[in-house]
Amino acid sequence: MSISAASSLPDTDTLEVDSIVGLSDLKLEDTVKNQKGYLTERWRNPIQVPVDTLNPISKDSLDRFVRMERRRVRDSVRQELNKLPKHVYFTFDDGPLIGSSAIDSIAKAKNIKINVFLVGRHANISKRLKRDFQRYKDNALVECYNHSYTHAGNRFTTFYSNPVSAYEDFEKNELDLELTHKIVRLPGRNIWIYDDVRRIDLKSGASTADMLYTNGYKIYGWDVEWRIHGASGIPVQPVNEIYTRIRNYMDNKSSMEPNNVVLLMHDDMFQSKKGQQLLSSLIDTIQTTTDYKFEFIRDYPFRY
Ligand SMILES: [Zn+2]
Incomplete structure (x- = not known):
C-alpha cells in the first residue's frame, strides 16, 4: 500500500517534488536573487499534501509518506543552506x-x-x-x-x-x-x-x-x-x-x-x-x- 499510496498522490504534489529536485541544478545566486526566503520557507514547510478525495489513502500510508518526504526535502534544503552565509x-x-x-x-x-x-x-x-x-x-x-x-x-x-x-x-x-x-x-x-x-x-x-x-x-x-x-x-x-x-x-x-x-x-x-x-x-x-x-x-x- 505504501508505494501505491505515494504514486496515487495527484499531480500538484509531483510538481512540488520536481521543483525541489531541480533545485540543485539552479545556480545558487539565482535561487537567492529570485526567491528570497525560498529555502527558509522550504525548511519550515517541507511538503504540502493535497487532499485527494478520488483516491483516498490510509492515514498510516499518508503519515509515512509525509515523514519520508519531509526528511528528503529537509536534507536537500540543509545542504543548500550550508553553502550560504551563517x-x-x-x-x-x-x-x-x-x-x-x-x-x-x-x-x-x-x-x-x-x-x-x-x-x-x-x-x-x-x-x-x-x-x-x-x-x-x-x-x-x-x-x-x-x-x-x-x-x-x-x-x-x-x-x-x-x-x-x-x-x-x-x-x-x-x-x-x-x-x-x-x-x-x-x-x-x-x-x-x-x-x-x-x-x-x-x-x-x-x-x-x-x-x-x-x-x-x-x-x-x-x-x-x-x-x-x-x-x-x-x-x-x-x-x-x-x-x-x-x-x-x-x-x-x-x-x-x-x-x-x-x-x-x-x-x-x-x-x-x-x-x-x-x-x-x-x-x-x-x-x-x-x-x-x-x-x-x-x-x-x-x-x-
Ligand atoms: Zn533581563
Whole structure:
C-alpha cells in the first residue's frame, strides 16, 4: 500500500517534488536573487499534501509518506543552506552593569558587532554605569535596544499582568535612553514577534508583547543561553560546550531561523577577568574555526 499510496498522490504534489529536485541544478545566486526566503520557507514547510478525495489513502500510508518526504526535502534544503552565509548574534542583557565596559572593550578589540538590551534604571544607579552606557552608545560596533526601564522589578508575572503599565515601562526606557530602534527583548520571557513569526514561551507576557508589536516594535528572544557566575567567573557551561551548542544549532538548522543563531548572555557575567577571558576565547574560537558573521539584531533574520 505504501508505494501505491505515494504514486496515487495527484499531480500538484509531483510538481512540488520536481521543483525541489531541480533545485540543485539552479545556480545558487539565482535561487537567492529570485526567491528570497525560498529555502527558509522550504525548511519550515517541507511538503504540502493535497487532499485527494478520488483516491483516498490510509492515514498510516499518508503519515509515512509525509515523514519520508519531509526528511528528503529537509536534507536537500540543509545542504543548500550550508553553502550560504551563517550569522551569529551576540546579545547582552540587563546592562549597563559592572561588566559592560569590558564587553565594550572586547567588541572593539575583536572588531565584532554586538547587541545590548538595556535597562534604563541601571544607567541611573551611578556615574560609572552612566558612563558605561555612554560608551556603548559611542561604540559603532554596539547597538542598543530596549529591555524595559525597571526589568519588571524581577516580578515578571505581576509586571505582565498589567500590559498597559508594562508597555509604558518600555516606552519610558526608550525615551530615557534615547533608543533609536524599536527593538525589544522582554525581561524573563523568551518571546519572539516579528515579520511572520509569533512564538510565545509563557502566556504571561503575550499581551504586552502583542501591544508592543502593534505599536511598531519587534520582539526578539534567543536560541542559546550562556551562563557564567558573575563574581567568580566560573562558567555554568564551559566555552567548548557553548561553542558546540551554537555550531549544532547552525548545522542542524534548529534555531528560530535557519543559518541565524542568537546567543543570550548577561552583562554581569563579565565583571571578572576570568569571565572576560572566556568571552574572548569564545569569540576567538568562532573566528578561527567558522565563517560565521557577527551581526546586529536589527538585520535579523537573513533569509535565503
Ligand atoms: Zn533581563
